[in-house]
Amino acid sequence: MRYLPLTAGDRREMLAAIGVSSIDDLFADVPDAAHLSGLVDLPLHAGEMEVERTLSAMARKNVAAGDAPFFLGAGAYRHHIPATVDHLIQRGEFLTSYTPYQPEVSQGTLQAMFEFQTMVGMITGMEVANASMYDGSTACAEAVLMACRATRRGRAVLSGSLHPHYREAVATAVRFSPHVTVDALMADPGGTEDLARHIDDQTACVVVQYPDFFGRLHDFTKLAEACHAAGALLVVVVTEVVALGAVKAPGAMGADIVVGEGQSLGNALGFGGPYVGLFATRDRFVRQMPGRLVGETVDNEGKRGWVLTLSTREQHIRREKATSNICTNAGLCALAFTIHLTLLGEAGFKRLAALNHAAAVRTAERLAEIDGVRILNDSFFNEFTVLLPKPAATVVDRCAERRVLAGVPVSRLVPGDPDCTNLMLVAATETTTDQDIAALAAAIEEIL
Amino acid sequence: MDRSQGRKSRTETELDAVMTDDSAETAIGHRGLQLEETLSFEQGSPDRCGVDLPDPPKTGNRLGGLARKEAIGLPGLSEPQVVRHFTRLSQKNYGIDSGFYPLGSCTMKHNPRLNERMARLPGFADLHPLQPESTVQGALELIDTLAHWLKTLTGLPAVALSPAAGAHGELCGMMAIRAALEARGDSREVVLVPESAHGTNPATAAMCGYRVETIAADDGGRVDVAAFRERMGPDVAALMLTNPNTCGLFERDIIEIAEILHAGGGLFYCDGANFNAIVGRVRPADLGIDAMHINLHKTFSTPHGGGGPGAGPVAFSEALAPFVPLPYVVHDRDGYRLVEHADDASGTPFGRLKAFHGQMGMFTRALSYMMSHGADGLRQVAEDAVLNANYLLARLSPTVTPAFPGTCMHECLFDDRFLKGTGVSTLDFAKALIDEGFHPMTMYFPLVVHGALLMEPTETESKATLDLFVEAVESLAERARAGEVAYFQGAPRFTPRGRLDETAAARRPVLRWKEPESAEEAA
Amino acid sequence: MSALRFTKDHEWIRVDGDTGTVGISDYAQEQLGDIVFVDLPDVGKSLAKGDEAAVVESVKAASEIYAPVNGEVAEVNQALADEPAKVNTDPMGEGWFLKMKIADAAELDELMDEAAYDAYLESLR
Known part of the structure; x- marks a missing residue:
């Protein structure tokens, strides 16, 4: 086996050095009843060519986003990733290193994460960000738990326009918590909910999404004021981080915690993961924050360097009193995010956002021309909600038969809600061409 | 605003000293293959961009009056600058691709491409x-x-x-x-x-x-x-x-x-x-x-x-x-x-x-x-992982004090009794291993033994690598016994940075870069 | 009359009238190493003897500080927010954590005086 350097001769020599006669002697503590004498019932080893052949065959059974006109979003977005990103993250020193607990041999990862934290703070308009969480949805759940710690209250209000998976992830995270309850409002395609009305003296936080699940943009300044007046925190969730190149930062609206999905920068769609969770807040909450943090310091010669810091919040020190049980971050995905955003820079990030918005505007304008199709949004960034005269799931399936990946039927995420049955989320990005838009419109016209 | 390679100038006497000192500092901070690298934010210019994107077509604006007007603060670098920046950062890391990484409980094995x-x-x-x-x-x-x-x-x-x-x-x-x-x-x-x-x-x-x-x-x-x-x-x-x-x-x-x-x-x-x-x-x-x-x-x-x-x-x-x-x-x-x-x-x-x-x-x-390993290969994985750990345990036991008697599974645990009276701590010992070209083992975990050193070699290390590691550990143990406390406390010496001040980092956390207020104030 | 008492968890309390100033002993700060942060309770919080009153953090450890007697938090040492190192340099003085209004002065009798604490430390070595 090519991954195993020991030869039969090595093994004999090593057993002798240990002073045992066979490898079985080293497994002597395993109870006899649990000892497998033979091989498990799985295929035997396979060479590189064979594995590649088998897995490539599986991959070919899928329709890749790049192989069809593509308009899916709902928390995962297709963007062009510069070739440089993938090249750099595959450098072995990044790819095959562990958590930077030994700072002298990890300055590369540490500095990159310090840059990541800085960038996340900049784009969200917040003071401090951690070195990332698993993904946006788990970051959202952690934000709710943190708000409860910081306010010493136990009730979270979730907007009906928060991504349904995020709502479910929050509900699961607090399901067995004796201190936290969640008040999740009904899905709100009409945009009529009044969140301020749900705030009381037990509310730890209100969680909203920006742009929201249906694509709309809201100014949360007044809601933030209402939260603060009642001693609650405002948590703003961003699932399409490219939007922050075009729209006002949540920090500028008074958000206390901003969490997000960073997949859009540097990370492939990848059928849902791994992604990278963003987590940012105000300085005064930093010790309530979950997750890993990199801080600046100096070495024994006074040279600037970086270390993991404020670790006493974390599970390996606080054990059952930790702010979270999280033990990793999404290191390599956060690195990809950082490299992509460094390549873009200030000008490129804003331009990328402008291209996304323009593509969505053109797509919306074209779809609005179709009889029976209505765009629900007054405002949007690169994704909007379309009301169809038929169930959206049917339309999407029939578009797929025509090899057009049309959008996400809201019913896939919110089943059984008659108000959502005919709704489809449509996203466009810088990768969307005029031909793609024409193909989508043609397919929908044909199906309707 | 390139501030990437600034370094204070020296007097002639200092330079004379440098000429005769092996650990001398170089003119701009680089030392051969060890290249200094500042933060991306300190290198950027708003006029540069590392991605070529077309001009956005003229369309209406549907942002609902929420267009972002203020500057974000991101750097601007060209593609080659970005490649060099992150390549240099990577070179400050140790990885499995670089060498032996016996972190107990972490299973740092080969990552096939x-x-x-x-x-x-x-x-x-x-x-x-x-x-x-x-x-x-x-x-x-x-x-x-x-x-x-x-x-x-x-x-x-x-x-x-x-x-x-x-x-x-x-x-x-x-x-x-x-x-x-x-x-x-x-x-x-x-x-x-x-x-x-x-x-x-x-x-x-x-x-x-x-x-x-x-x-x-x-x-x-x-x-x-x-x-x-x-x-x-x-x-x-x-x-x-x-x-x-x-x-x-x-x-x-x-x-x-x-x-x-x-x-x-x-x-x-x-x-x-x-x-x-x-x-x-x-x-x-x-x-x-x-x-x-x-x-x-x-x-x-x-x-x-x-x-x-x-x-x-x-x-x-x-x-x-x-x-x-x-x-x-x-x-x-x-x-x-x-x-x-x-x-x-x-x-x-x-x-x-x-x-x-x-x-x-x-x-x-x-x-x-x-699939590459198959049922047979995976069984061999467990056996070789356990064999490698026991080999390390057997070879190191005369030098380093094992926490428990008998054989082990995939990782071997030692405590710090072998350092008793030397003035060298588990941490010092681990940092000295870095200078020998190895990633340290897991330290101070598990909590059940004093000054724990937990080593997990995994199955993807060769006997030759383990032998070299044993040689390095033995030599360091010898130096500890010989009372070379200062040597250990000064380690590591051959890394991009020496020991970092974690206390200062935690007392006054600096968790992001900020633009210096102005050039004069910064100076 | 002012009296100094110690707990087995290495807190000290200096009593002045019905108020007690609480901190950690020199032995405790030495064991903890460089203190980087002290998490103090809210003024007005009532504490039962043995309740977690504060948390003191070094780089790699966090330790709870327990209330030595029943009482209510009357004041906390805000200076520790900027200079947690005072706990290291002057644990029995400027490095105090909090003052509490003592509910029942009789509880102090259950604690050790300086001589008893010194003997206790000796037994730990």
């Missing part, structure tokens, strides 16, 4: 998680195949794939346990955790609303069965045990422990962090385990990536299978299908842990690794 290539096939990488199922049959097949391998290797009938990491898997497993207990109207409150457990175990139990109690170890580093039997009672919901445990020892009474636990109505969670020691040789199901997470980034070699992403699928016994969280893949005549909502589930899932379906990119890598 075939797995990277497979994960990047457009048919997997360029796939949206919410595409119609008809367009993702191959992806669902891959998930189902991975589940089959994991079920076969653990002997357990169900598996949840969505947990994003080991700790997330623990949460998944403990939530299933709590859901199962509640379903039978059982409101037990206590979770038992051994002293030697990973910190995530008690943190996870607390997140599930449980009170954590520690159970003692016996003198041999294993769970004290008598103490456990004594403590087991109707208030105990579960036992969380790592096996092999974090002392690198197989819990030889594990079947008896499981029987006591089950007889008392509790459920058995196994932290599968150390599965690498037994994969292909022992099935957790045969040990009486009800739930166990598997760190794909350990046993199945998905890269650690400087701290993630990982993946932590959880295998479940029959008792817990109905509570497996959403979503999961089922297979019938019409092909593969995702069950995404409780109403469509056959059991009573305890909920959804995260958005979408799990760490697909890690699934692809792990399956590629498993």
